[in-house]
């Protein structure tokens with residue numbers, strides 16, 4: 015059918031609209047593809063730990079070496095392997111935990127470089143290597159032996175290399191892990207060992223039962239188990255998965271929402287375009303074109319936009335996948351052998367825009383073809399009706415310019431809605447970046463710096479009594495859960511009542527005295543408690559249940575923490591009076607290494623938090639940039655739609671002696687109110703969705719953040735949105751200038 | 765002479781595809797007079813009117829209106845000229861569809877220095893009672909009345925009409941012509957009108973016959989016929 019040329023020419027004539035909407039689709043497909051394929055690959059990576067690298071299901075430590083391992087394996091259908099490690103103090107405050115290579119369980123995964131082959135080969139965790147400036151091929155010395163760094167690896171039970179289990183954050187500047195060959199390890203003659211267990215086969219829920227059986231059997235045999243931990247409570251594994259979850263929460267919901275919205279927005283634009291074609295449709299119809307032929311012709315336009323946009327966006331998303339994946343795996347320590355693609359996500363990205371647009375345009379054409387050719391030639395069905403709002407608007411007392419602009423907005427409610435939603439979406443994305451950034455900044459600056467007043471923290475490896483080292487302040491800490499089997503974990507601190515190391519404020523900004531029981535706000539929110547409520551807590555050390563009355567809630571987001579006087583802490587847990595587990599101080603203290611479980615500095619904590627939120631921050635940067643582009647495209651497309659639909663009017667105004675500036679102002683500023691309204695709509699929508707998102711972040715990743723929306727950021731957001739508006743106006747001026755006056759003289763009225 | 769054209773030439777396109785549309789036109793119309801341009805389709809009538817109205821530039825020659833040289837004006841000068849001095853009426857009315865009758869008139873009144881009161885003008889064209897209707901709710905004749913109201917509200921010195929009755933039936937056409945005639949009488953507006961209908965020449969002081977880009981004949985008419993007595 016000879017309409018092919020018309021399609022091409024129409025698209026080229028209205029570049030702004032067709033290429034603009036295609037770009038909008040492309041952007042959201044890019045986002046969708048990138049983030050979802052990213053999740054798919056990191057999920058695959060996590061799964062690979064379990065299957066390919068035989069992640070343990072539990073680990074335990076016994077008082078004496080375990081004998082008859084192969085008998086136990088056969089009897090319970092398990093894999094059991096002894097694991098070994100020792101801590102090497104590389105330098106003052108820097109520890110490297112060296113593991114012996116394991117062959118059955120917890121096999122190391124090479125992330126970069128090559129596996130162990132030579133005797134003096136060693137593999138490092140990438141974060142430690144990066145922070146300390148160690149590259150592959152470098153030589154490092156451990157206890158007098160020199161090793162060559164063969165590559166970087168991740169261990170299935172140490173994905174997130176925490177020095178101790180009670181740590182929340184890893185500090186790659188001061189702690190890292192390494193793997194060396196089994197034979198080489200033997201030469202160091204150390205004693206520390208543990209056993210890793212993996213349930214064979216597709217055990218699923220059965221695994222826990224099998225592990226219980228094993229535990230019971232060992233106890234019956236008289237084996238003393240010093241420590242037992244199932245993998246699902248191993249923070250070195252769960253913290254990594256939760257970091258990933260935090261990324262996935264942001265990365266999965268949002269692109270889907272954006273994709274759906276842009277599809278709806280684009281459908282609106284397509285329908286507007288169609289509405290303008292009434293006369294042409296009528297002419298074709300009158301000249302004997304069949305409905306099918308006309309329908310097929312007009313489906314070319316959404317086909318172009320959806321297919322072009324989706325293919326371009328998906329391809330770009332796939333192209334960006336590898337670098338993004340490399341960046342993410344750097345943080346999550348998971349092995350990605352090769353990039354694999356989820357067919358489902360690929361199909362959604364390619365077909366969702368196509369489906370939605372084709373269906374909506376198809377419906378619109380069919381609705382048009384219900385009319386007779388004559389009706390269409392006269393302007394076609396709906397166009398002849400005056401909108402309800404248009405008729406009802408009482409504008410008599412307004413100035414002409416105001417009247418004109420309001421009428422322009424009322425003229426097409428879908429068009430105005432498109433603009434409204436588009437601007438709201440851009441506002442949300444933009445402020446999302448800003449708000450999360452200010453939440454993170456707030457947590458770092460306000461919370462960490464104002465709460466932790468000490469500079470050094472030393473944890474002893476055994477209970478202490480008597481005077482602390484000079485300049486130190488005593489404290490104790492222990493891990494708890496909010497009930498047996500509860501997923502809500504927190505750390506309880508015993509601090510001296512006149513502490514200078516910790517400072518907390520209540521809701522009114524007044525300092526809290528430490529002669530009472532205080533919990534932080536995130537913990538209070540998760541436990542849903544108010545001051546004077548009593549909470550239950552189970553010690554993760556001895557599984558005993560305690561209950562304790564909360565006196566005050568601190569307005570601090572440093573973590574899920576409970577503070578109580580040190581005496582009460584000792585009393586509650588049955589520790590000797592005046593005993594303590596750690597000291598805080600302003601200066602470094604001279605405590606021998608062998609007495610210490612760990613030492614850390616406040617600066618390290620901040621660093622660690624920064625690294626925890628870094629993938630999120632990177633994503634926020636991407637989102638802010640995208641929001642700018644989405645805003646620009648939406649406003650630009652609407653502006654060019656308005657110009658297109660006002661071609662005759664613009665031409666007429668020129669003939670009637672309107673100055674350039676007056677035409678620009680009337681036509682281009684008509685959407686200013688809608689832009690402002692879109693912004694105003696975006697702000698509460700964001701607060702609402704951010705609250706929901708933070709809640710799911712707290713549930714999935716345990717990151718509790720306050721919704722901090724500063725007036726300054728809202729103001730900056732508004733300025734940016736308005737600048738985008740001005741920019742798109744500037745881009746559109748040429749178009750208005752190019753409309754010839756003769757247009758008004760030749761064309762016929764509606 | 766109020767409107768004076770001297771050797772005005774205009775062609776479109778360049779090189780081989782160039783088409784000479786006006787080949788040196790001379791035209792004179794006195795203040796307060798009604799002029800009618802007759803001629804076959806494509807002979808250059810609209811082009812001529814556009815040059816006088818300052819919508820287009822002449823290639824050579826001069827167009828003087830009310831003593832000022834329109835051909836010497838740049839684009840901004842032409843805007844001010846149209847804004848202050850010229851009213852336009854088109855064959856297809858060209859009202860802004862989403863503005864009411866009153867608002868369509870306001871489109872012009874709000875940019876003029878000394879507009880006539882909108883209601884007075886609407887009253888004059890007999891459309892005051894339909895002030896808040898939308899164009900699509902009006903007949904063609906009614907729409908043309910609104911277009912006339914829009915053109916005269918700035919009280920222009922020159923009213924240019926390109927086939928104002930071209931799309932209307934006999935009775936409606938006569939009403940519109942009556943209206944134009946009364947505007948000419950009441951406000952002393954100079955009117956230049958294109959038409960295909962030779963009968964309309966009866967109401968004109970001067971009649972110009974255009975053929976192939978040239979005015980081949982100019983007739984002066986001493987006995988003006990009132991529009992209501994015109995027949996065709």
Ligand SMILES: Nc1ncnc2c1ncn2[C@@H]1O[C@H](COP(=O)(O)OP(=O)(O)OP(=O)(O)O)[C@@H](O)[C@H]1O
Nearest residue numbers: 756776777783785804805806807808809810811812
């Ligand atoms: N923008 C343009 N570009 C090229 N040629 C043009 C342009 N405008 C008009 N013409 C040509 O100029 C000639 C005169 O056109 P014009 O519109 O003045 O005719 P007209 O006498 O008003 O005809 P009608 O009675 O049909 O309205 C025509 O041959 C037309 O093709």
Ligand SMILES: [Mg+2]
Nearest residue numbers: 809810811926
């Ligand atoms: Mg013409």
